[in-house]
Amino acid sequence: MTNKELAQLLKNISASYTILGENKFKIIAYDKAAESVEHLTSEVMELWQEGKIYEIPGIGQAIAKHLDELFRTGQSCHFNEVLSKVPSTVFPLLLVPGIGPKKAYRLVQAFHLKDPKTVFEDIKRLIEEHKIAELEGFGEKSEQLILEGIMLYEKGSIKEQRVSLYDADQIAQEVISHMKRHPAVQRVDALGSLRRRVATIGDIDIACVADKPEDVIKHFLRFPHQTIIDQGDHGATIVLHNGRQVDLRVHDRRRYGAMLQYFTGSKHHNIHLRSYAQEQGLSVSEYGVKHVKTGEVRECETEEDLYRALGLPWISPELREDRGEIEVAMQGILPNLIHVDDIKGDLHMHTNYAFPTSHDLGQSHVHDHLSFAHALGYDYIGIADHNPKITGMSAKEIAIIMEQRYAWYQEQYALWKKNTKDASVSLYILCEVDILPDGTLALPVEAFEFVDGAIVSIHSSFRQNKQDMTRRIISALTAHPKVRIYGHPTGRLLLKREGIDADWKEIMRVAKERDIAMEINAYPDRLDLPDLLVRDAINMGVSLCIDTDSHEVHQMEFMRYGVDVARRGWVEPRHVVNTRYRDVFHRWFVKT
DNA sequence: GCCGTTTTCGGCCCGACTGTTTTCAGTCG
Secondary structure: OOHHHHHHHHHHHHHHHHHHOOOHHHHHHHHHHHHHHHOOOOOHHHHHHOOOHHHOOOOOHHHHHHHHHHHHHOOOHHHHHHHHOOOOOHHHHOOOOOOOHHHHHHHHHHOOOOOOOOHHHHHHHHHHOOOHHHOOOOOHHHHHHHHHHHHHHHHOOOOOOOEEHHHHHHHHHHHHHHHHOOOOEEEEEEOHHHHHOOOEEOOEEEEEEEOOHHHHHHHHHOOOOOEEEEEOOOEEEEEOOOOOEEEEEEEOHHHHHHHHHHHHOOHHHHHHHHHHHHHOOEEEEOOEEEEOOOOOEEOOOOHHHHHHHOOOOOOOHHHOOOOOHHHHHHOOOOOOOOOHHHOOEEEEEOOOOOOOEOOOOOOOOHHHHHHHHHHHOOOEEEEEEEOEOOOOOOHHHHHHHHHHHHHHHHHHHHHHHHHOOOOOOEEEEEEEEEEOOOOOEOOOHHHHHHOOEEEEEOOOOOOOOHHHHHHHHHHHHOOOOOEEEEOOOOOOEOOOEOOOOOOHHHHHHHHHHHOOEEEEEOOOOOOEOOHHHHHHHHHOOOOEEEEOOEOOHHHHHHHHHHHHHHHHOOOOHHHEHHHOOHHHHHHHHOOO
16 A cells, blocks of 8 residues: 555545544544645655554554554454445545535435446536535535636646756746846845745745835736636736746735745744644744734744744754754754855766767866866865676776776876966776666676776666665675765656665675765756755764766756755765865765 | 644644624635
């Protein structure tokens, strides 16, 4: 049973309780549990197997007991009983926006809708006959709303179409610079998941401070768009030609901080923050912090004001996921998050050096990479072309190819240094070596003589079972002392491919033991390790290395996205090997 | 039904919007 199915089940229980008129806090409890499960990154089944089901927030004794029965026997008597008290036709209707438990039940009861399979067709027919408007509490508008909801659902547009953080950033930056060109605009910020730097983004929300909202909104609508969805006094929503929705809201300066905080989220962070405020007799909303007894509202111009009003230090948006950040803020021990300026080198890049590679080459010359690194102020870089094709070649032949390659890079490096003023970037000649399905490396041991170090990574057989996969990776990590980095560890491709299934704790234990860095691959399609595993890694004392996996020199700017992931994983500079200056890094790199 | 920096009992986030009402219930984010 997947988390998604489980979350759906819990939602249905909550809806059933709503219909049955249960205690409303019980309903909220099931809703919370459902949402918690939905946003969990580990499988509930697995946590249950490890006896850690209580660690899931919102799941306590009662729900845990039902889940235990469900996982053991495939059934839960209690859940079944609750669900059986509500006509099953209700549940598909809940997926339609605008229809909640009460309305769904009213409809099902009033029209004796018995077949969940045809319920949408039945409702549509009833709307055509204007039967629904006759129902008490419903009207003409309701009919239209329900119809639109069903159409939307059937078109599948409910299924959120997300884009990568990078793509969202491109769009947002264009909109933001467009807005900044208007003289009345004093400040522009991204909101929501974009500001929290989540790996994938739904809608793009932007806020600005401005004097003349009408003019500013008019200016916003001059941004090339397909349709205007909404336009009001304080904002507007448009759909761009690429189908992305962009939402702008205009606010006055006095309450901007409260607004920014509110719309940055996450929802879970805000809920937690509000209950924390409540304990102090305060109430937080997008308008400010209210003293409940006196009713006095403190407007907040900045987010710092708002957090200060609650007795907290400002919390960086990347941390606002309700993963303990409020607790550590209370104690005044928020992490000193890494910044892109802390990075001193990029160890995973591909150049256009032509040789019989097993995967793709890069597009830029190593000189370009060196010069770009120089411009970025880096101390060192690593070139990590893929290992050569191994089929049909002897170990000896591969070693020769690698020897020639090594010599070539050394020559080029000498040449670059000679021709570059103040050249101070060190070059490591690495190789990105495939971890083959059986856990051996795709570079024969003879060839390791001709690399300074190796990044090992998986490029095939992603669907092995957990046990085999774990064994495979550990075997690769321990295959050769020159293995220093485990590249894009989960192999995920955002919005395209799920990551591998592996025992991360075990892998991290080995990485720690061998002092191998786990990579945070900053390539926008990867962002791998994911933020939660990043946090596990630092908690286990595993070192990280943030690399761009550049295949073209300008992609070295992707570093920022890797740093975003790191920040979401609570990473400080000390956790990351490539924040170290040349000599310190070198000692780590060649310690074997 | 969950949960704990005044609590193992007594609370539970906040406000907007919409359509239907004539003061509010339901839904949403």
